[in-house]
Every structure is written in C-alpha cells, then in structure tokens.
Amino acid sequence: MNALxxxxxxKIFPDGTKxxxxxxxxxxxxxxxxxxxxxxxxxxxxxxxxxGFEKPSDGSIFINNKEITQLGKxxxxxxxKKLGMVFxxxxxxxxxxxxxxxxxxxxxxxxxxxxVTTPFASAENRERAMSCLERVGLAHLAGRRADQLSGxxxxxxxxxxxxxxDPEIILADEPIASLDPKAGREVMELLWEIVEEKxxxxxxxxxQTDIAMEFGERLxxxxxxxxxxxxxxxxxxxxxxxxxxxxxxxxxxxx
Amino acid sequence: xxxxxxxxxxxxxxxxxxxxxLVIFTFLFIMGIQHAQxxxxxxxxxxxxxxxxxxxxxxxxxxxxxxxxxxxxxxxxIALVGTVIGVVLSLPVALLAxxxxxxxxxxxxxxxxxxSAMRTIPDLxxxxxxxxxxGLGPLAGILTIIVDTIGFCARFFSERIEExxxxxxQALQSTGASQIGIVxxxxxxxxxPSFVGTSLFAFEKSIRSAVVLGLVGAGGIGVELSxxxxxxxxxxxxxxxxxILVVVILFEQLSSSIRKKII
Numbered sequence: 001m002n003a004l005x006x007x008x009x010x011k012i013f014p015d016g017t018k019x020x021x022x023x024x025x026x027x028x029x030x031x032x033x034x035x036x037x038x039x040x041x042x043x044x045x046x047x048x049x050x051x052g053f054e055k056p057s058d059g060s061i062f063i064n065n066k067e068i069t070q071l072g073k074x075x076x077x078x079x080x081k082k083l084g085m086v087f088x089x090x091x092x093x094x095x096x097x098x099x100x101x102x103x104x105x106x107x108x109x110x111x112x113x114x115x116v117t118t119p120f121a122s123a124e125n126r127e128r129a130m131s132c133l134e135r136v137g138l139a140h141l142a143g144r145r146a147d148q149l150s151g152x153x154x155x156x157x158x159x160x161x162x163x164x165x166d167p168e169i170i171l172a173d174e175p176i177a178s179l180d181p182k183a184g185r186e187v188m189e190l191l192w193e194i195v196e197e198k199x200x201x202x203x204x205x206x207x208q209t210d211i212a213m214e215f216g217e218r219l220x221x222x223x224x225x226x227x228x229x230x231x232x233x234x235x236x237x238x239x240x241x242x243x244x245x246x247x248x249x250x251x252x253x254x255x
Numbered sequence: 256x257x258x259x260x261x262x263x264x265x266x267x268x269x270x271x272x273x274x275x276x277l278v279i280f281t282f283l284f285i286m287g288i289q290h291a292q293x294x295x296x297x298x299x300x301x302x303x304x305x306x307x308x309x310x311x312x313x314x315x316x317x318x319x320x321x322x323x324x325x326x327x328x329x330x331x332x333i334a335l336v337g338t339v340i341g342v343v344l345s346l347p348v349a350l351l352a353x354x355x356x357x358x359x360x361x362x363x364x365x366x367x368x369x370x371s372a373m374r375t376i377p378d379l380x381x382x383x384x385x386x387x388x389x390g391l392g393p394l395a396g397i398l399t400i401i402v403d404t405i406g407f408c409a410r411f412f413s414e415r416i417e418e419x420x421x422x423x424x425q426a427l428q429s430t431g432a433s434q435i436g437i438v439x440x441x442x443x444x445x446x447x448p449s450f451v452g453t454s455l456f457a458f459e460k461s462i463r464s465a466v467v468l469g470l471v472g473a474g475g476i477g478v479e480l481s482x483x484x485x486x487x488x489x490x491x492x493x494x495x496x497x498x499i500l501v502v503v504i505l506f507e508q509l510s511s512s513i514r515k516k517i518i
Contacts, residue, residue, distance in 0.1 A: 051425075081430070084430075085425075085426065087422060091422035091423045093444050093445060095444060095445065095447065095448065104430065104432075106430070107427055108430045108432060113433075113440065116440070161426070165430045165431075
C-alpha cells in the first residue's frame, strides 16, 4: 500500500515560474526515501505541496490513498495529524519551554487549546511529552527555554514534538542543513532510528549526497522541476549523484 | 564578456517628483514661519514674560500638596485602568487587523479603519466627546485612554503579528492544530515580548495624556493645573508640574527596566 502518491504534479507560480513539471512518484508504507536536487530544483516546492502549504497547479497527491490535492483546511486537518514534519530551522516557539514545545505536538488531538499547555495538560500528555523527550535524550532540559539550546538539541526537540504527534509519514525538509556535520549526523541517526523503530514512512530532503547514500533506501533526484533520478541506493552510483548536482555546470564548462 | 560594466556615480540626481515635493515643502515651511508672526520684539517680550513667570513661580508652593497629590493619584489611576482595558481590547482587534490572522480581508479592512480613526483623532477631542457623553470626571478620562491605547497598541501589535515568522505557525499547523491553536500557541507567545514593550510605552503615553485630559474636565491633575494658571497661582502651578515630572520620569525608568528584562 502506498503511503504517498504524487501524480503528474505541476506547479506554476503566479510570476510564470514552473517549479514542478509533471512530477510523479510513489512511496510505499515504511519506505525511507531521500529527495535530492540543487537549489531551485523544486524540492521545497514539492515538500510544500505534499504538506498542503501550497496547492499544485495540476496533478494530484494522495496520502494514505486519500486525495489531498484540493482539500480544504478543515478536511485536511485529520490527515495532517498523520503527517509529521521536521524543518530546516526547527520552527520551535523559541521563547517557550522545551516541554511546552513538545506538548504542542499533540495539538491535533485536542479541540481545547488549554489541553496542550503546561499548566492544564492531562497527566497522560505530560508523561507522554517526557517520554518523547527521553527518547531524544533531552529529558533533563525539559524546563529550559527552547532558544537556550544548541542547534542540534533544538532539532531533537522538534523531533520529540513530532514523536508526540504520533504520525505515520514523516516529511523532513533539509533537517540537518543548519547544523554542523557532527550534530547533523547525530540528528540523522536519531531520526532514522526512530523512523525504523516505528516503521514510519519518511520522505527526507537532503543536500548531502554522502548522507543521502548512507541513510536513504531509495533516492529521488529532481532537476528543474522534473524527476531525473529514482531508484534504490544499490542501483545509483556516485556519478549519477554528481551528475544531478553538477550536470549543468559541467555542460556550461564544456561549451 | 559583453556585459556593460560601469562604476556607479557618487551622487544621483534627485527625481522630478522629489524636487517638486521639496519645493512645496520649502514653500509651506516659509509660509509657516511668516504665519507665526515671528518678530524680534515678540521674542524679547516672550523671554521677559517667561522670566516673569519663572520669577513668580519660584519657589514652588507645597501648601496644597495633599489635594494635588490625590489629583495626581487619580491621573495615575485613569492611566492605569484605561491602559489595561485598552491593551486587553487591542489584542483581539490586532488579530482581526493582521493579514495573517484575520478571518476575512473585509474584517481586516474594517478593523484597520477603526484603529486608524482611534489613532488619528487626537485624545483631547475624544475627551471632549466622552465628557459630553458620560459627563465630567475620571470616567471620561478612562474611556479616552482606552480609545487612545487601542489606536496605539492595536497598530503596533498588528505590525508585530504580521512580522512573525511563518515557520513556527506552519509547524503547529502540521500537527493538525486549529487556527485558534496556531494563534494561541505560536503567534501570541512569539509576539509577547513585543506586546509587553508596546504596552509599557502605551502606559507612559497614557500618563502624559491623562495629565492633559483634566484641562477639558476629564478628571485628574489637569484640572488643578488649569485652575492654578487661571488664578495666576504660578508657584502652585510649578509644584504641580514638578510632581508630574517626578511621576512620569519614575514610571519611564521603571518601564524601561521591565522592558529590558522581558526582551
């Protein structure tokens, strides 16, 4: 069964830029896929369209076999609950506590906002938040303000928030791009461990080809809004990857 | 390389509209100076009168210090009550007036229009309107400060709300949060330090306004000040001015130290 299905998705911005040109791929449940491509290749646009932050100009997207392409906000909400996201810049509420940030992961489960706030959360939610923080190794920092943590720790808090949400499909948009190599690797290892342990599906945008080769079972490469590479790690060579990133430049150098 | 490269000039000639505006501005400025009927004689007379005032005002007269102090206390209360209610009302108004939180563009335009009207009409005019509606006294003053505070705070709150980074809101949206959840969980906490800073500024501003409001009968120390001037009790007037100065400066210091701690 497919967790995610992208059919001929095209995205044209109001200024006429074609960011995605008839992109299609399917991701099976439990698959770990890395999406690669240089800046402007359409990766982030693809991410935003799957996440529902933008609507495709043409084509359709299915999450757990349900079409989300033209869903309104309220109908998308229950699907969002199953879609966990990790962002490049963590997107924590930086002036609130780590614990509070993790509690917010449960927002989709409660109609009353107060149920996910530190003073009013149920004992169950409070315990769940602590165990999510323990899982990412930050339980001892629960009471700290989020912006007092290092970049790597903040990304781990964001992962704990995502764990709190208990999703099925993870979308990660360059989760290690703003971290140093060591912290980046630790975050990637943690994220992948959790994803494997829970058998979640993951679509992760990355820039680092070496990390992509190490973690992704399958790699999809985008160039100028089109899929130019799609296959399991075993079938993709380093040359394929370097072509994906340097192809244009090489051609320019030769001309 | 067939691209044209040229060094940018040191100075750029101003554009025609800019020159046009400058001419109009200069003309109005000169007309304004003429209109004030500035003359050497008037300036000298003014200085003499000022010295005369200072001479008869010194030393400040503390005879009526108890009634002056209680009027100052009333002014402080008008400012406090008006600002607190104004700040509380400003939050929902600001949310309705910001493009990223307004439920519909038409609601945003209506709220923005209302806020602009509150800000554009000066507080003394609001005070006159409220004195007519609810009668002389502190209530008219409080209502004036409320309107004034909404005009000030709702605008700055809304500017801050519109500046707030999209990311954290998207992160909460991605957990399946409702619009109320996103606003309460991301927008309000992220804007909070700025809201507090703006509110403290609003309170400083309110104390200064509340002082003047008494001049039109909206309660507080202004009545005392206006009476002292009319009766030509300049020493008492100076006492009142000193008291106002002390209270305003004290609060400004306090508010700037709170602001530093929060932001």
